Amino acid sequence: MQFHHHGYVSGDPRVQNAAAEGLHRPDELPEQMDLLIVGSGPAGMLLAAQLSQFPEVNTRIIERREGRLPLGQADGIQPRSVETFQAFGFAERIVAEAYNIGYMNFWTPDPQQPENIIRTARTEDYAFKISEFPHLIVNQARVLDYFAEAAADGPARIAPDYGVEFLGLTVHSEGEYPVEVRFRYTTGERLGQERTVRTKYVAGCDGARSGVREAIGRKHLGAVSLHAWGVMDVLVNTDFPDWRTKCAINSEAGNILHIPREGGYLCRMYIDLGEVADDDNHRVRQTPIEEIIRKANDILHPYTLDVKEVAWHSVYEVGHRVTDKFDNVPEGSTQSPRVFLTGDACHTHSAKAGQGMNVSMQDGFNLGWKLGQVLTGRSPENLLASYSAERQPVAQQLIDFDREWSSLMARKPEEISDPQELANYYLATAEFPSGFMTQYGPSSIIGSATHQSLAEGFPLGKRFKSAEVVRVCDGNAVHLGHHAKADGRWRIYAFADAPTAGQSSKLAELAEWLGSAESPIHRFTPAEADIDAIFDLKVIYQQAYEEVEIPLVPDIFLPKTGPLGLTDWEKIYAAAPSAWTTSNIFAERGISHDGAIVVVRPDQYVAAVLPLNARGELTDFFAQSFLERRNLSDSAPHRP
């Protein structure tokens, strides 16, 4: 964690200095704003936290509810989401309070006595095999609390306007604030009052029954048939021995997905209520909790639940659906979008694979920095078209997987020939439900794979998979990727060729060029901003940390920034193992010993892999999505 950069900070370093819009944020929704986020679920709150790092942007977030979500809804957190939490500064805190999934056990009818269930398989969870972060279970409410804290403590000081319901919007073709939004107060003195405001952009993060989706005339496509789950968060006493282990339970009486919850006592049970008949008309939602508990007891036979407290329950009806496009621009048009859909507003999933909250957050992460770049004038408006182009196919792919997976999980015991089969499938497809299968195709913000062989372990379009390196200034083993906070900056990692600092090398030549006026860093960073305000450049030498002498490292890796012009010591890394790590990032990520440039986007996806001497290509790549250097004295990007 870096702080004290603008001078000494006495209190919690997680609270950044307020800046720009954050210095005088009115309580009242203003008449005009840059961005209006509708809905404070996982997608909306991540977006708010992300935009809080762009304090020049006037962002507001409205929510129909009167206040914070107290309980219920989703709870499964994929490793990819925990990586994201790390970037927002709260991974270690949420890990400390969450349930960590170590195993998933499978229960099926005892062949001898089929009315009884028996444990037939234990499978290790996959998280640590593909990430340095675990697979967690924690209340959606707590996830939202942490994002709310990040939004409030960021320089823009963003907090939701609760008790405000979106009613409708009109996208005008002219004007600086072309989107007209109607809303109504749902609480307080102005209960029932309606108002109209103007904004440049709207993010529709308003969930499965999205009013924003309706307002822009987009439709959910796909099977309308719904699957119903009785869901309960319960405190019980039980003789079921796997109460604290995640289980898939297939019995003659039905199926349960059993999820232990944070805190050591509470668990969630998803009791399969089957496909909802077309003429059901939501009657399934009337299923009483007693019926759900009774059914759970039947499925668990010979074990029983003695329910002491029902913290929350619901009948959760969900279909696999996806919207054809995630913005307001008609297919084929080259207009830039003004309204976006994220999360459940444009795709819904079964609860089983635990996708909903996780995918929704990644939507927000994809959209946030793009809005930030456009609204601060760093990038042209058409960058925003890439949001739907990138996220819609991901959602579609997830829906397809989800359908396959869910039907597998819902099969009757007699259909499963081999009890190991499900377990095997579960492991084989681990990357998918962990959130790591997403791969964006080539575009203005994902380069071509021509030089992929220089860094095989950083596939273009996939998330940058961190590894340990040694920070040269103090010899600490740190995760290279963990330095990349969700601050809206791009990362350029210069993996050095064989010589160390002070020797002539391709790296040294690159550094010299990067420091020159020709370099994309200079060309695309506003003149008055810090040199690392947009591009956070780091070097990783192949040597051990003792073999890199800081005075011999090129200046561009020791930038002097901020009001005090202080040297940043945390841009220089060493790859060879040390007393504190056995990792060597060159070996672990297949990086060429001739070196490589790896460019990573603000949402942590690998954008370019290039040779150290590919100067023209590097410049060309950034020129596709950045505007030339300008003198932006009144909207200099902020760096904490």
Add this chain to the structure above:
Amino acid sequence: MQFHHHGYVSGDPRVQNAAAEGLHRPDELPEQMDLLIVGSGPAGMLLAAQLSQFPEVNTRIIERREGRLPLGQADGIQPRSVETFQAFGFAERIVAEAYNIGYMNFWTPDPQQPENIIRTARTEDYAFKISEFPHLIVNQARVLDYFAEAAADGPARIAPDYGVEFLGLTVHSEGEYPVEVRFRYTTGERLGQERTVRTKYVAGCDGARSGVREAIGRKHLGAVSLHAWGVMDVLVNTDFPDWRTKCAINSEAGNILHIPREGGYLCRMYIDLGEVADDDNHRVRQTPIEEIIRKANDILHPYTLDVKEVAWHSVYEVGHRVTDKFDNVPEGSTQSPRVFLTGDACHTHSAKAGQGMNVSMQDGFNLGWKLGQVLTGRSPENLLASYSAERQPVAQQLIDFDREWSSLMARKPEEISDPQELANYYLATAEFPSGFMTQYGPSSIIGSATHQSLAEGFPLGKRFKSAEVVRVCDGNAVHLGHHAKADGRWRIYAFADAPTAGQSSKLAELAEWLGSAESPIHRFTPAEADIDAIFDLKVIYQQAYEEVEIPLVPDIFLPKTGPLGLTDWEKIYAAAPSAWTTSNIFAERGISHDGAIVVVRPDQYVAAVLPLNARGELTDFFAQSFLERRNLSDSAPHRP
């Protein structure tokens, strides 16, 4: 982290339910109280956080300052302190924001050009070699913030009364509240007003110039000669390559202890100003900051500092001193103490070995649970005599070490024959400055070493060194010691003999006896309290977690507690390595395969090591410090 035990908790689980005194804590200092803590430094704040776990006790803490400490003072955090923070619930948060010491480098004059310093040795820090926790540098103010949070969020909801200055006290020989305390308001409406209150006990945590010490007539003993250090927390630009590494710098111009601080930019320099002359009369304190900076530059030659901001500076004069006794009872008397001294009030150290804040916290940790046990009626008053008996020798030992260490560090370059010598000494004595050398001798709360061979790795009287085990209920690898929160409870670890659960074994016999009316658990736990309210009993089987079937584990390890009578699933562990850990606690801590009982005190010190069948000895041990089972309906110990 365990919560939801009393029913569902929606918000931050670190905030426990208020109870007893915490339900109606008046803002105003009351006329009478159980315990008055004087001073909100590390010792006092730890004590407040600890007593917050005893909500039946009416604890108040007064502080002369108007509010929280904003900056300055100590910053070195030993691994033992981080272990302590873990028990108070904030280790992961403070680790995330602190500077982690990976190396200590040594600089001495260049033999070729003695006016220049050169790096002569790098030594790895010792922390991870003797603890699972690092050696940190973080502002004392932040340590106090976290303890303040723990005190405020504990069931007793304790917060300091700021702006209240202790003036004096009288210990009367009679009455339920025998200590009369005089104080004055130093701020607000009542500025200057004096008041008198009555309390059962006073903890003097009021620092080096302790008024409490004076009031009970104790004197600092030992060398009066003081050593002066110019200390500065500065933001600089510099060409000194080890700016971000801890260094001991011995140059011809003097000595510096260089300490990088949290946040990546700030560092602290201790510039040696030498022994203070007897007739100095604190003139050294007038040393201007310019002089300190000039001296630092001289010592660093040929490197230079360009100071951008001085966050804090001070001339810190400190002598090696210790008070002969840490309570108000005259040597030889069998009276029970009423007034205690902790931290700097009874011992001071040089800044170099970084002891001050750390030892002070361990004083508080030692005293806190004893006050809690006595004030809730669990233990007789004479337990409190053990505080001075245990802590005074520790302080004396530290002072001796400190003197030796400091003089070594202050030697002139020409006196050091071998540059490796200091580095070697540093490593060889690692256990001491990490805070792990403390070993309490046999007493009513430390048993005899007769059976030490059953658990060689848990030396009696030393802190319980945690190791990883597998939690049977969910297969997660967890640190056994991390379950032991600073909640005032004792831990009894039953390390099983060879058979697993369900087979006849010495462990099974022990469990049966522990569940009977004869057992010390029953005899010393109040009748109306939960069975684990005082003694937190756990079992560790030798098998892999898959080989321990929970339904076969004795009931005493699956207690049903709290208002809902909920099963606690986190008392059963397995030692054999698993998918998630290579550790085997039996091997790592030299535990006999015949099993062993290991008893650990609330402050994490090993109190007894016994064979599984040593029933009489176990009962006798607890009978020395606990009162027999009582029916305490109005002061049932609280468990969150």
